Amino acid sequence: MLDGAEELAKAGYAWEIADAPILHRALNLADLAHVLELLRIKAIPEHAGHALIGELLHLADSPDDTVRYDPEFGEMYSSRERYFAGRIGDDAGWLHAGRTRREAMRIAYRIVVRRQVLTLVTAAADLVEHLCIQGRAHIDTVMPDYTYLQPAQPTTFGHYILSFADPVLRDAGRLVREFADINASPVGSGAASGSALLSDREGPGHDLGFDGPIHHVRDAMWQSDPFTHALLAATTLVIAHDKLAEDLEIFTSREFGFVTLGDGLVRPSVLMPQKRNPYALTVIRGVAGIMIGRSTGQLTVTKSPSARSDLYIYAYGEVPRSLDLAIRATELTSAVVRTLSVDAGAMKAALEETFTEAADIATFLMQRFHIDYRSAHSIVAAAVDYARADARPLSPQDISRSAQSVVGRSLDLTDDELAKLTDPVQVAASHDGLGGSARTPMLAFADDRTTQAIELRDWAGRTRDTLDLGEADLLRRARAAIDHEEATETP
Template sequence: MSNSFLGAGSRFKEGPDQRLYNSAFQYELECSPYIMSNLSIADMSHVMTLIQGGVISSSKGRKLLSGLLEVHLQGTENIPLDPAVGDSYNNRDKYLQQQIGPDSGYVHIGRARREASTIAWQMVCREKLFCLHEKLIQLCEVFNHVVSQHLNTFMADFTYLQHAQPTTLAHYLQGFQRPLLRDIGRIETAIKMVNLSPACSGSVNGSQIEMNREFIAELLEFDGILTHTRDAMWAPDMCIDVMTSLCSIMTSLNRISEEFIIWNSAEFSYLELADGFTRTSVIMPQKKNPYGLAFIRGQARTFNGMMTNILSTNQTISGQPDNRLYAYGELPKALDYAIQCVDLFAGILSTSKFNKDKLAEAAADKFIVATDLCDMLVKFSDLDNRSAHKIIGRAVRNACDEEQDGFTLDSIKLAAQQLNIDLPNIPDQVFNSNIDIPSLISLRKGLGSANPEQVQLMVQDSQNSIAKAHSFQGNYRMSSFNERFVKKVNLFLNELKDK
């Protein structure tokens, strides 16, 4: 124990207290599954940079880099994690000393622990953000498929869970898809930010050790460099931007999941969930509980807490480790959950069966055309909207009092007379087109409306956005990064051998 911790025999007379390593150090180790493999890549790229700059001789560098590559190819499973040793970086350092010997100490030249961990963390975030980006594309493609099947599936739109206006299921679902399409853009922005290299920052102010920041950024396939060395080590907005994007996605998923939970109830019966995304009750065998939707809903609320965590820990004064200490594990974990939830909802949406009869029944609500009748009165008279609103409102009141079934042209004229408002003659054909649901929706020709032609235009627009997102994916090859990097290392070693 006395020689197993950083600073043993130098700065420190004794090792960490058990209460420290059982709490703080143990917490830091929980992020090891996320960053340990990329710590290995960070080490190799750093050594390659030191060799390239002449800081380490070719012969010594080749031996060290070969040892690091061998450890990397063994995987991270063999690296023991002991909180008494410290965090992931220190545990890896101890393992390297055992496997490579004293030469492993060259790995630390001109580089702080925080730099290596930050590189590893950004790389895992980059990888998971790309996965999330891909899952969002797939979900939006599912939306397009389902929307295209329901251009003429009529239903009642809701406000306050009350019937508001007639619409189509296609248009209604698009209202949930559009924010997700914008979320794709948010994730692309987050990817661009985490894909800037913080490498070769020294401690925080640079180093007198010669290191080529462009060289290592290219090795790690970063798009560019976080120029200011101090900013590169902390960059609190990076954590906040990523987490904000995730919260936006989870908010969108939560909103439609909440709707589907209600729609799945016997009182609504607007949709039936596939068995594979539900589970039954232990005690009530008739139940088919919307468990997948409940999981998404619960996770969305959990993300609120994660956002508070990331936000508050990044509000520390400059140079405090809190913002990374909690981000190293929390953000990759949040990314994993977001990936799961997006993928899960894509499965739910693609397999759900919508009850067209029940939806149409709601669209046939006798008062659901009230707003359109107001618009009709304004359109075919000199009435202001407030007067038209009064007339239709009075007609609703009369119908309720007399238990009448909806509107007639005569009932509207009577309401106007009761309010001493002059009404022009409204042709029967005009009135009928405003109470017939398919005809009424076809009258809404404005951009983005529920008119099936407009919905189809928005489907095409979303397909264009999806195509651009696919193009963004095509600019990167995250799935094979590790293989490409290993090839770079071997090529570098061969070049050293020839010198």
């Protein structure tokens, strides 16, 4: 072994070889399409092409460890070359015709990532549907909305939980838009400026399910932004899950007692019998941190001159692993939402003596007595202080007393008026503008977002079906080529 080769294998090739299980199947497809195209244009001998197809079909039905992927032989493409040479001798060398190893790897990478994007979009759509189901179920379940963990205004749990639907839909939409660039074909790019052998870049790419060729071959080989954007969208998607998980971790605590996770999502303490740890929420929060770290790492390695392998060496495995983690975190978040039990009594009780209706009272005073809002705000703030000092509910006398000191005159409310203004159910129901907590806008919101989720899932399903059919047809054509050769050789 050459001096330094062992160290390079351990530090470099071993890293790439670890990604072989991720890319193995996709590399088989990329190689099959390449050999079929070489045979179509009569660029290689038929016997060599058929020998290669036979081995590739064998690998298509075999686990990745059939090829001895070993850093001692170099990166994974070199291990595959060694495997083919050991099986069919010099005929294996025809696989290199008109294509660099990087082109094969780039094709396989896109094949893997495009399916993960579809799976993540589907998982996001499922999550939105579960959010909408819970939102409808608790459209009238009143609770305090919190800012800075302080009671702010009366709302409903339905309104609260539905606030997480649009962030998920936005990231799903970003993934859909990035799919178009991810599913663009680098086939036929050659070394740097094109291939002297493969002039048709559309047909072979179409055979692999790509929507069309990337128009500039150098960009086709070295672009990283579609994958970076997909990774960032997956990261912000998981950050949205994290926000919900962090809230729910508080809401599941004994001090709040608003919600309970499903039994399958908690973990008991091995020492303390009474504890029921919301372990699923810990996992979601941890995944968000990991995704942020991996996204930052990928952004760092993409900062390089053009036509450098750094970004791909560390992207082939890291991006698919990160997307897989995002998929699992999204599916776990769906399970959390789906199995969530809500204590409506605890939520309503949490509104007592919190004065969360104060902003609505100030707005009423402004409109009823034609005073500016800042003065109305000061009146209600002082009235709340009076009530708090005596540990009692707000009274019309508190309003009148504070108004006298702020604006120099009494503002008289009846008991019935104040009772309506301090009823959290009526306050939440009065916020009936677009996106407000009232029943009508929230039911319309839930219906619309459910429709959007169904459309996303249907798009992902149709696209996945198209890819499945294309890959099945590629394998069928490859088998037909072998069958034709065998039929021709049979006397």
